[in-house]
Amino acid sequence: MAERLLEVNDLNVRFATEDGIVRAVEGISFELERGKVLGIVGESGSGKSVTAMTLMGLTRGVNARFEGEVLYKGKDLLKVSDADMQNYRGNELGMIFQDPMTSLNPVYRIGEQIVEAIQAHEKVDKRTARARTVELLRQVGIPNPETRVDSFPHEFSGGMRQRAMTAIALSCNPSILIADEPTTALDVTIQAQIVELINRLKDDFDSAVIFITHDLGVIAEIADEIIVMYAGRVVERGSKRDIFYDPQMPYTWGLLGSIPRLDRPRPERLHTIEGAPPSLINAPEGCKFRPRCPHAFEKCREEPGLENRVETPGHFDRCWLDVEYKRAHRDETTSPGGTVEAA
């Protein structure tokens, strides 16, 4: 059993805004072991980014309130002082952000920005740091790293910038790499490259990865375990097999159904999930997905707990529907054109 690096227990994050209290994250729990990839999937506003940033302590502020625990190697990061948190960031926890153009400082060279990351945590001189930087750039697949190390961000293409960001995140050999929608701002072809890169680096650096996206197709490549988030809550959790072959939440079905598939007959229309995500200030009673769920019934007025309702242990969901019923009806949603009997 690999080392357990992260244990999140019943994390709640609330923000005070002029419109009221936003409950961005409600009761989320998960664990992460070394060498594993956890995928967090959800729409905008589901709380996935807030979760990631909270792990890094980037959501701390005057108007933020936290409850629960974020245990990294046994230490509760929520309680750690701001100064101490700086030691964790970059050093133990590395993060890649969504838009690499705006996430890199335009007035400093790429190499300078990586060297800065290294020197923030390790006592090395400029020369050593620079040499390491060139190596890092090579590892992330940037050609001619010796010259490119002195380029400015605007001289790189989108994919290369994201590779550079990855280099920054990994520069101090963090145990956990958090990637917040790293492919969303990139072309589809580049997306595949970045996913493959992260997969490879995970092994090279022996880190764990938290990969956040709204795209289930991307997650299929890389994740070992998947968490589906909706309205700040975990609504389904399980291994990759569980989620893709035996999804238990109508929301998950919707996500799966909206992926265009080449290996299935073409449907009349791609499935869309009707309605819009709920307000995080005035959330509806009971199951948060109920207003948009075509299968909702009386019991759904009471919020389901996250429980293991299927045979496979470790596969949790928040849905009152009978498992038989779900297995019978979900193909309407997940495979709108009909299924091909796959081997």
Add this chain to the structure above:
Amino acid sequence: MVAFLVRRSFGMIIVLLAVSFATYLIFFKIPGGDVAGRIAGKQATPANIADIRQKLGLDQNVFVQWWDMMKQLLTGSLISYYDGTNVVQQIKEGMPETFSLCIGAGIIWLGFGVLVGTISAVTAGGASDRAITALALIGISLPVAWLGLLLRYFFAGEGGAVAWFPDGGYVPLTTNPWQWFYHLLLPWFTLAILFIGFYGRVLRSNILDTINEDFVRTAKAKGLSSRRILVKHTLRASLIPIVTLFGLDFAAVLGGGAIITETVYSIHGVGYYAAQSIHQQDLPPLMGVTLYGAAFIVIFSTLVDVAYAYLDPRIRLT
């Protein structure tokens, strides 16, 4: 870079020519009516007026007149209508005073403006931010003329209160450095207050905007110290617009724009000279001073662009 500078120089010359012609038009053509009559004054007889018209060549074509005046200016032989003094010479004499006033004030207002703006932004919402904002608001709301008079009244013995400072006037640096400094303190402060308030607010606003930028978030995610993030990332980005502002404001006052301060404190610099000549409707000095001022603005404009390109590698000089 060289090509850029050459192209800019051409542009500058054209602008200066346009400015001087415009100045000429302002005084001679815009008001309409009889120019010679205005210059001759209220008590003139028709003979006086005709005489002036002929002597100053006012009966000639506009362009010819203007060109004559430009020639004289550029060869340093331009003479005032009012008292026959040499314009270029007068400007030269005023320069040390204006420079002393403006350079000192400039250092003060840039330094304090940045300091005040940074503190205010870093403690945003807190007591020191509120205090600084209030003071800055007062600073930008004070009419310079009034501030100057107030300071003279309270601190320079005008009102018999205290005479901590001398009441205006200027002592050359070479004569007595301490007195030079002592006499300039109040004028420096007067000129700087408005700018400190303004720059402080602009910088505060820039910093608060920059703090929300993605690259600052990345800097935090790297685990850099708060100080490093502030100085190397936040300030570095926020100060760039201040550079532009300062370049132009400094150019403006250096070129004789501190007219009110110079007048209130009786500092006989270029601005003071400008004010006098405007009062006397004296066109030649006016031409000289306007061109002098415009030259500063135009040159500093180019300097600012070069600085900007240096500070932000995304900018290409065109």
Add this chain to the structure above:
Amino acid sequence: MATTGQEEFTLDTASELAAEESGSKIEGKSPWALAGRRLRRNYVALAFLAVFILVLLVCLLAPLYSSHVSHLKSDTPNAGGHITVNGQTIPILSKGSSKFNQNGSVELTPGGIPIGPQWGASGGAYFFGADGLGRDVGTRLLYGGRNSLLIGLSSAAITTVLSIVLALLAAYFGGATDWIISRFFDLIWAFPVILLGIALGTALSINGFNHGPIHIAPGSLWIPIGVIAFVFIPYIGRPLRGQILALRNREFVEASTAQGAGPLRIMFSELLPNIASSVLVLFTLIVANAILTEVGLSFLGAGVQPPHPSWGTMIADGQNVLASDPWLSLLPGIMITITVISLNVFGDGLRDALDPRAKVRIEH
């Protein structure tokens, strides 16, 4: 409740459920409504707006003050007059005196010093004292305020409208139009602002403006209004032009053109509303700066001409008697500062309402 309850379930449709829900939808509000709400909560900004309006009203009521309180006009000299204070008759401008001492030296008390503020001791007249020509400071303060505010507001309005038009034309049409307008901005900009203002102001103040059908008398207030409006054009015009240029390339403009909208429609229905919040904020700042500029110009003699009073001319008038009667210069300055601070604070509040920033602690 251990039973699963499937026996009773019915398939509700999403819309039926949604109809029953309360408070589960995210409601959108227009940016203007949001801004309005934020502004309404900003008591400080609103308070200062009230102060500005108060000053404006009081100055507009100058004629009332003149006829009912001070019983004096703003520009009638009264150098030789007298007033009655507590039963005594005092000259408005002091008479000098000389005293011969026994050792042959002479003590001279200068004359011509106007009386200071009476604070009501002589009825309403000379409440704030008299100026060098014996005129009532209080009345002049209000009339002067009226002039200064009128000039400030009008020139700001004119320059805003002109700048918007020029910026729209330049940014929308581009090409030669843009080149000409930008060079125009550059030319005005290259002039040292104060010099330009003073030059124009003085030149026009001697003979007025006489070209073609337009004849403006030299003492008219339109001259400082026009001068200040002209001088500020590039200060608004250039930033607006930059903003509109950025907007012009956005998709919504393209979409509008594709639907057959003509230039005028695009300029006024698409571009203008998007710069509206900038314009609003800029406008309050320009009014504040226009007032300060008018003060500066009038102080130097290039703005409002005698006998019209303005806060700037009053400060200039008081310079020479600063030591003996500081109130002459002090009072107009206080009025100016209060007015301009109010405008600036309100302008800040407006900017915060339209574009709020974090860092404000919210009660929770």
